[in-house]
Structure formats: C-alpha cells, structure tokens
Amino acid sequence: ADRYAVFGNPIKHSKSPRIHAAFAEQTGEAVDYRAQLVELGTGVFEQQVEQFFAEGGKGLNITVPFKQNAWRMASWRSAAAERAGAVNTLYRNELGTLCGDNTDGVGLVCDLQNNNGISLKGARVLMLGAGGAVRGVLEPFLKAGAVEIVIANRTVAKAQELVELFSDLGQLSACGFEDIEARAFDVIVNGTSASLQGELPPLPDAIVGADSACYDMMYGAQPTPFCNWASQRGAAKVIDGLGMLIEQAAESFRIWRGVKPQTPELIAQIRAELS
Ligand code: ATR
Known part of the structure; x- marks a missing residue:
C-alpha cells in the first residue's frame, strides 16, 4: 500500500487515520495512513517531512502547529494555499517537486x-x-x-x-x-x-x-x-465542524488519489462514535 501520514503535535486524538482508512476501504485504494507525532524544535518538522518522502511516502496532512512550516517548505502552492498562508496537504508531483495545498x-x-x-x-x-x-x-x-x-x-x-x-x-x-x-x-x-x-x-x-x-x-x-x-x-x-473535518480529508484524498470519497455515511458514523 502507498504510505500517507498526518504530522502534528499533539496528534494522539487525530481522527485522520480512521477517516482515511474508511476512504481507502470505500474506494478500494491501497492506502496506509498513520498519525505521527513531530517534536517541536527548530528544523525537526522539516527533517521529518524530507525523510518521509525520501523513504517513499506519498502524501502528508499537516496539522497544528506546523501548517505555516509546510507552507514555507512547499516549492509549489495551490492558489488556496498561497492565500491561506498555510498548507495542510503535501505531496510530490511527477517531477519530484514538493507541492502544498490547503483543503480546509x-x-x-x-x-x-x-x-x-x-x-x-x-x-x-x-x-x-x-x-x-x-x-x-x-x-x-x-x-x-x-x-x-x-x-x-x-x-x-x-x-x-x-x-x-x-x-x-x-x-x-x-x-x-x-x-x-x-x-x-x-x-x-x-x-x-x-x-x-x-x-x-x-x-x-x-x-x-x-x-x-x-x-x-x-x-x-x-x-x-x-x-x-x-x-x-x-x-x-x-x-x-465535524463535517468540515471529514470533507477536508476527502479533498486531500482526492488530490492524492484522484478519487473523491463519499462522505455522508462516514460523517454519521463518526458522529455516533463521539458520544
Ligand atoms: P486558529 O489557527 O485556530 O485560527 P489562531 O490563529 O490562534 O488559531 O486564532 C484564534 C482566533 O480565536 C483569533 O481570532 C482569536 O482572537 P484574537 O485575534 O483577538 O486573539 C480568537 N479567540 C481565541 N480565544 C478567544 C476568546 N476567548 N474570545 C474571543 N476570541 C477568541
């Protein structure tokens, strides 16, 4: 399976692995998506992003507090990311360029x-x-x-x-x-x-x-x-904002895989799991 992850700090309670696993199952895409805690400190985030892609990782979601770092790292940014001043989705294009988008x-x-x-x-x-x-x-x-x-x-x-x-x-x-x-x-x-x-x-x-x-x-x-x-x-x-969380994930999944997952059932399921 292709490797994806979300980088953040804190990250323990992230629902992204659960959401992307559901998208992978629904669409039949071979996606392995994990949550990774990144320590705070100068250059740590940047080093781990480099390493993730160097080891063959296909895409990252970036959450608090690294979205501005990701924006700075991206050599190409979508119009939305450019204006947002923040990147929550990273991937490499065919030329190997690190690309940043913002799906929030x-x-x-x-x-x-x-x-x-x-x-x-x-x-x-x-x-x-x-x-x-x-x-x-x-x-x-x-x-x-x-x-x-x-x-x-x-x-x-x-x-x-x-x-x-x-x-x-x-x-x-x-x-x-x-x-x-x-x-x-x-x-x-x-x-x-x-x-x-x-x-x-x-x-x-x-x-x-x-x-x-x-x-x-x-x-x-x-x-x-x-x-x-x-x-x-x-x-x-x-x-x-539960729907927003799941829709931004669906848009990242679309950017990476070219398929946009269906969301309504998953939103209802995760809603039920909240209580
Ligand atoms: P985020 O990335 O989640 O938007 P942020 O950039 O720190 O986080 O912005 C937090 C926003 O919530 C700001 O608009 C902040 O208002 P200030 O710009 O005046 O700081 C707002 N905010 C935070 N706590 C608040 C409170 N108790 N009452 C009203 N606004 C609050």
Missing part, C-alpha cells in the same frame, strides 16, 4: 453546500475570528459566491489585516464583536478558538435571523457554546 476552506464550503444545503451564492457572511482558521476559508467562500464577508475579531487589527489581504477578491470589512451591525446574516461562521475554553465571543442577538445558518468550525460530543447560542436564537440551521 474547500472542506467547509463542501460541508455547507453539499451536506447541509446552504448555498454561499449571494450570501452575506459574518466570520468570527481572524486567525489561521478564518484566513484559510476566505478565498473559497468568495469563490463560492459570497457577496459580502464581515470579519469580526477580538483584536480588530487582525481582522483588518485579513481584509487587506483578500480585498481584491470581494467585499470585505472588519470590526470588533460589539460593533457588528445589528442585522441578520445569511451565514455566520465561528472560527475563533473561544469554544476550546468553553467561551463565546460577546455577540449581538440581531445577527441571527430566522433564515440564518450558523456554523462552528469546532465540534464535540456535546453542542459547542456557539451552537447552543445559535439554537437558542432560532437559527434555521446550526452545524458544527
């Missing part, structure tokens, strides 16, 4: 549109947060037809930086949580890591309307604080 944004767009029937065409979007997670999804959102994206962040200057980086692609603006305009958005995405601390940014109630779809990039066995908040305000759809 496509994963989120797929989960919204294909799995949850939420169209981004013409959508007015509110993005909460301005870190790497949000940066990775702006280009795919604008390419999927979002007509406006408001980026709200605790540190407004970081939201402003993203607006400047992506302003050539569409209508973007930045603000703090308290200054979000009191109007219903079509799609609200929580890309802050506040839920990791069980927290929720201070958000105006008026941003959720009866037709709003609310999406948390985080997920868990229990609804996240943001999902609970959105449900209580009567959002039309409330979705957590």
Whole structure:
C-alpha cells in the first residue's frame, strides 16, 4: 500500500487515520495512513517531512502547529494555499517537486453546500475570528459566491489585516464583536478558538435571523457554546465542524488519489462514535 501520514503535535486524538482508512476501504485504494507525532524544535518538522518522502511516502496532512512550516517548505502552492498562508496537504508531483495545498476552506464550503444545503451564492457572511482558521476559508467562500464577508475579531487589527489581504477578491470589512451591525446574516461562521475554553465571543442577538445558518468550525460530543447560542436564537440551521473535518480529508484524498470519497455515511458514523 502507498504510505500517507498526518504530522502534528499533539496528534494522539487525530481522527485522520480512521477517516482515511474508511476512504481507502470505500474506494478500494491501497492506502496506509498513520498519525505521527513531530517534536517541536527548530528544523525537526522539516527533517521529518524530507525523510518521509525520501523513504517513499506519498502524501502528508499537516496539522497544528506546523501548517505555516509546510507552507514555507512547499516549492509549489495551490492558489488556496498561497492565500491561506498555510498548507495542510503535501505531496510530490511527477517531477519530484514538493507541492502544498490547503483543503480546509474547500472542506467547509463542501460541508455547507453539499451536506447541509446552504448555498454561499449571494450570501452575506459574518466570520468570527481572524486567525489561521478564518484566513484559510476566505478565498473559497468568495469563490463560492459570497457577496459580502464581515470579519469580526477580538483584536480588530487582525481582522483588518485579513481584509487587506483578500480585498481584491470581494467585499470585505472588519470590526470588533460589539460593533457588528445589528442585522441578520445569511451565514455566520465561528472560527475563533473561544469554544476550546468553553467561551463565546460577546455577540449581538440581531445577527441571527430566522433564515440564518450558523456554523462552528469546532465540534464535540456535546453542542459547542456557539451552537447552543445559535439554537437558542432560532437559527434555521446550526452545524458544527465535524463535517468540515471529514470533507477536508476527502479533498486531500482526492488530490492524492484522484478519487473523491463519499462522505455522508462516514460523517454519521463518526458522529455516533463521539458520544
Ligand atoms: P486558529 O489557527 O485556530 O485560527 P489562531 O490563529 O490562534 O488559531 O486564532 C484564534 C482566533 O480565536 C483569533 O481570532 C482569536 O482572537 P484574537 O485575534 O483577538 O486573539 C480568537 N479567540 C481565541 N480565544 C478567544 C476568546 N476567548 N474570545 C474571543 N476570541 C477568541
């Protein structure tokens, strides 16, 4: 079987080996996918990536905290990766060039549109947060037809930086949580890591309307604080990030193997395993 792996730190709880094993079985592709802990320290990640490919490895997923390192290592980057400033998928092309892609944004767009029937065409979007997670999804959102994206962040200057980086692609603006305009958005995405601390940014109630779809990039066995908040305000759809996780994996698998796996059953299965 061809060898693949995910590199990160921590990595123990990664669901990627489970997900890719399911994709391999479903598609009949001979894929051996493992999780590998990479120690922190100058040059360690780079050395292990080199070694993995030198020993015949075919592709890597890269997770926290190495996505920027992977971006720097890649000699060729997809447009999405270039803009995201982060690479989560590495492989070598026929010439041996190390190529980097970023499938997080496509994963989120797929989960919204294909799995949850939420169209981004013409959508007015509110993005909460301005870190790497949000940066990775702006280009795919604008390419999927979002007509406006408001980026709200605790540190407004970081939201402003993203607006400047992506302003050539569409209508973007930045603000703090308290200054979000009191109007219903079509799609609200929580890309802050506040839920990791069980927290929720201070958000105006008026941003959720009866037709709003609310999406948390985080997920868990229990609804996240943001999902609970959105449900209580009567959002039309409330979705957590499990589907995004599985869709970004499916897109990496497609890049490596040329076959896009089916995802709905696997999402349901892994959902059931969470509790
Ligand atoms: P990631 O790669 O997951 O996006 P990150 O780049 O560290 O991680 O970004 C984390 C994001 O969550 C930032 O937008 C951060 O806000 P700041 O830019 O002001 O730091 C946001 N964040 C983290 N904890 C938060 C909290 N308790 N409340 C609100 N926002 C929070």
